Amino acid sequence: MGFKGLDGVHVTRKVIWTVLKYFVLCLGAFASLLPLYSCVVTAFKTPDEYRNTNVMTLPSSWFNFDNFKKAWQQASMGKAFLNSLMILVVVLIGSILFSSMLAYVLNRFKFRGNSFIRNLFLVSSLIPGVAMQVTVYQIMYTLHLINSLPGYMILMMGTDVISIYIFLQFFDNLPVSLDESAILDGCTYFGVYFKILLPLLKPAVVTCMILKGVATYNEYYMASLYLQDKNNLGVVSTALLIFTGPIGSQYNYICAGVVITMIPALIIFIFFQKQIYSGLTSGSVKG
């Protein structure tokens, strides 16, 4: 700011930069929203409108929910949402409990194999999930866990390296003196974890819940492999696959279905933006 602010050349330059900056941002936002926008407007169009109007024009009425009703029924979304909800609740509780317990032990206790376990998790995270499913499928088959909701939940609960690292970092910042004074007061190590540390972990728990929650809600590959019984075990992420069939090109229904599946993610995003961003970045603090 300061002295140069009054200089005419400087001011024009600043204006040009600002214009350029917002132009670039608007272009980015346009590219990002265009595919979503066209989907939303199409979801509100009647079949007639869909056939006769341009895909970019606004619908004649924003209160035409027929497509949504039809998509909801055809993709049995009610059932899908119920299944997804059950999966989310169980998987989130399980995976957060397990990864925070693991992080507690790895962070607080010195024992043989501590760094071995850490490295094992790190290396395992290098294996892409899709590649793993080649043989995980065989194991799930042997254990009779295909087409079983509990089986899918157990699989999804399995170690989540990102949560473990978020918790490890968080424990790093909780002073050990906290544990020690509780121990002196007669608390056990179990008590330290459940009564002292777990309540303090809240911010990390929220971050992990959101990251893992979004990942679980959106998981479609494993869901389509292990929950093949579409009538009873459909989940939101795979519910739309029903539209790949004979009604393939009725995009006004399909777009309505797409919008329905996006709404929960959008709500979570609007309310928990900060946690989502910080959760993603917490893996890469130092530049």
Next chain:
Amino acid sequence: MKKANRTDGRQNALPFWQWARGLRGQQMLVTITFLLVPLLLFFIFTCLPFLKMVQFSFFDMRYIGSRTFVGLDNYKSVFTRSDILSSLKLALYYLGASVIQLGLALLFASVLSFKTRLGSFFKGTLFFPYLVCGIAMGFIFKFFFTHGFVLDTVLTAIGVPHGILPMWLLNTNINNFSLAGSSIWRYTGQNMVLFIGAIMSVDPNLYEAAEIDGANGVNKFFHVILPSIKTIVVLNIILSVSGSISAFEPPYVITGGSFGTATYFVLMDQIAHLDQKVGLASAMAIVLLGIIIVVTVIQRLVFRLFLDEDEKGMTFRERRRSTRRIAVTASSKGGK
């Protein structure tokens, strides 16, 4: 409960209770109970599949039925089957896309890290595609690229003659560009958020000082922002090599791998779950894992070089921690 145990212990003075009440004993018990379930799950769903993958790669087998040992035949097929080799070539499209994606992410990150009107709106808009469910994204882009629909409408509106518009998903000269483009749409925002995190963690005095010295946007970018976050940028560039070979989602959800768009992983999925050639698919997975490990080692080496240059002040512990963090972020992205 706890109290009862203690009185019990005092009365009977059993060695086990004494041990379990002591700090060492407690630590041991907590360690065992807390590690039991997570490690069991880890063993069943990560270690065991990996070992089986190595084993299966030497067999000609389906998921059910008999197996024949075929030695290295599966590996030979990976390097000779024409469909697998041509799927590897597709990685180049995605590599190009990740370069563009990283550039865009860097651009948006360096703009949005500083005070901007509607900054969080722009940030959110650019990021949201990352949260859209994969299958939904598939339909969105099938719709987007359909002849005469969204993309064509926009292009016609800005004056491109309708006659020269190609079939974006069917024309084999173009469809991989379309898919790579949708990958940019999906992941740019996520990269941007990572970069913003890195830019924010740089000492803000540096930016202020640059501003007082009269640096403009470009100066600030090349002399302040880029040098201070170059490590994470370089890491992401290296990472995009293995990321682009393992590109999966766009072709899987949009075209299903038809019309010459099957990337390595899409092909592997088909070979495993449709053709049920589990041995060959395992060999493909192992080969890709080898590539990923090589890339990761290179990444570590580069990171160490950069560290020696820039961050001599960091303690060893800090350094190790940050290496880990970056590796974790890296892998979290590599999987997609």
